[in-house]
Amino acid sequence: MSNAIRYTETGSIQITSQVLDHKRWVLIVADTGIGIAPEDQDQIFEPYFRVSSGNGSYLPDSTGLGLTIVLRSVKLLQGEISLVSQVGVSSTFTVTLPLEYES
Numbered sequence: 001m002s003n004a005i006r007y008t009e010t011g012s013i014q015i016t017s018q019v020l021d022h023k024r025w026v027l028i029v030a031d032t033g034i035g036i037a038p039e040d041q042d043q044i045f046e047p048y049f050r051v052s053s054g055n056g057s058y059l060p061d062s063t064g065l066g067l068t069i070v071l072r073s074v075k076l077l078q079g080e081i082s083l084v085s086q087v088g089v090s091s092t093f094t095v096t097l098p099l100e101y102e103s
Helices: 002-006 066-076
Strands: 013-019 024-031 080-086 090-098
Touching: 002 024, 002 066, 066 080, 066 090
Parallel strands: none
Antiparallel strands: 013 024, 024 090, 080 090
16 A cells, blocks of 8 residues: 555555455555566566666665565465556556465
8 A cells, every 4th residue: 555655746546355255355556656567577576676666766775675575464364465567557456365364
């Protein structure tokens, strides 16, 4: 959510949570920010990888660790994360998690 705020200068950010079925729920964060280039989408979950802001620079206080932490947390919770993004249009991150933890 903080990345959606950080990379969306104008437009909107939508956060949705819903139960999919009796076993899963989903959290969706969608924004109308700068988007993520296809060649960067495979790398954004890697530690220290950062997507530059629209002018080619990096935003202050960006470490490139946020999405790495999100991915690892989602995996620990036996979930999945996916991304749909288009440069200059939008990004949508979808996290799907089980309603019950299986040990």
